[in-house]
Amino acid sequence: MFSRSLYRLASHTIKERVSVSSRNFGTTCTTRAAFNVQDNEDFQDRVLNSPTPVVVDFHAQWCGPCKLLGPRLETIIGGKGDKVHLAKVDIDNVSDLALDYGVSAVPSVLAVKDGKVVDKFVGLQEESRIEAFVDKLIGE
Template sequence: METILANMMAQRLLLRRFLASVISRKPSQGRWPHLTSRALQTPQCSPGGLTVTLSPARTMYTTRISLTTFNIQDGPDFQDRVVNSETPVVVDFHAQWCGPCKILGPRLEKMVAKQHGKVVMAKVDIDDHTDLAIEYEVSAVPTVLAMKNGDVVDKFVGIKDEDQLEAFLKKLIG
């Protein structure tokens, strides 16, 4: 039962990341140029795994979370969206296989969304971006950095409760 639940959670996380990356991309930067406005790939979870099917385009509504949280694609993307950001950035170094990351990630996204754009959140998968993890001396996950004007101003490792996260964010914003 736990294995099935873990697989379903992993599929949901994968689906969220896929949708976040598709929604956050500008059409000209798309990874899938063959998609047009008439067709939209819709991932669907099933007991056998994740499947992608074509369906007619439809209006998609996004929450504040998707507007304030983004996945880092590569080094130049990190430089542009984090280091050069005028808005303070919380950087969540995580991994797909990390249980505590799956707890902290959504909690942190929720707290960042409550800040109404005063801070944004960058998600960095350490398995995909080992170079960034090494550069920022990430030795365990989850590791969260607070960055302002390109500099690391605060950091924590491990899970925090909502009160601790709120204090962390207030310190970064203030």
């Protein structure tokens, strides 16, 4: 009897989450501009060859400051529409890219425009600093 009650509760909770997330799915603007870099070729295609400026977030799953910076970047970049994109690079999955771009600490964030790194910062930043960083990249 206990296991059936627990099952019903878990089932109900899952249905609630699905229903809540499906209602909010269409209103999220951050997912359009953000993507995970899979490998060097993907980075070349989606970042270096992009006609749109790209903010590149080098991060790691185990990095506490990265977990705080990621949502800040997504919110700010998501608010810019199609003017800028966010590329997320997990240094544990694509370590060659981190080496190629001299990433020695995470989070490290690069601004890439026309295939070239034009600005960067390392570490957790305040939202106003990130906003200024992105605005400078897109020319606002």
